[in-house]
Amino acid sequence: MEIVTSLFDFVLHVDRYLEAFVSNYGLWVYALLFVVIFVETGVVIMPFLPGDSLLFVVGAMCGLGLMSYPLSIALLLAAAVLGNQSNYTLGRYFGPRVFKWENSRLFNKAAFDRAHNFYERYGGITIVAARFMPFLRTFAPFVAGVAKMSRSRFTFFDVTGGALWVVGIITVGYFFGNIPFVKTHLDKIIWAMIFIPGLLVLLGSWRAQRKGKLKS
DSSP: OHHHHHHHHHHHTHHHHHHHHHHHHTTHHHHHHHHHHHHHHHOTTOTTSOHHHHHHHHHHHHHTTSSOHHHHHHHHHHHHHHHHHHHHHHHHHHHHHHHTOTTSTTOOHHHHHHHHHHHHHHHHHHHHHHTTSTTHHHHHHHHHHHTTOOHHHHHHHHHHHHHHHHHHHHHHHHHHTTSHHHHHTHHHHHHHHHHHHHHHHHHHHHHHHHHHHHHO
């Protein structure tokens, strides 16, 4: 329970932790941030790290001159892209083996083929959109790998989505993160960044299911 409380405290007050780390360790903050973003996007069992809020706070600190804006973008974009590539590779080469799909009654060839076809046709949109959705961005590249979406297609949308996510949120933080109102209500903004994308996904899923029922 104490670990969970500490995690929530870190997520909600990431600005304080990051500022203290910069003050104490200087340039080592870039290594820390690289690892956090890489792990959050590259390890399927670590979806709870504060990706969006962390990028926003990094942008705010760049706006104050405490960190380098171009260096932050370059390093964290590399971390986001490499993280997704790692997650995709895990899904492609180890997913079926872990679940023993090929030799198990649980393996449904038709379902697998549908997943593969979906990612070949619509996976690009999924990979890009998932970047802005906590939890989903950790699982989307893994599922793309399991479904054997082609590496070249995945890489294109991985880089595109990563650039929109990293550059977009850091830039928003750079220009708006130090506005007094934003700083005062940062915890609420972080909660919104966590829950609003999830609610949009649930709403979209509900509408899609409802459409399917109406058609049937």
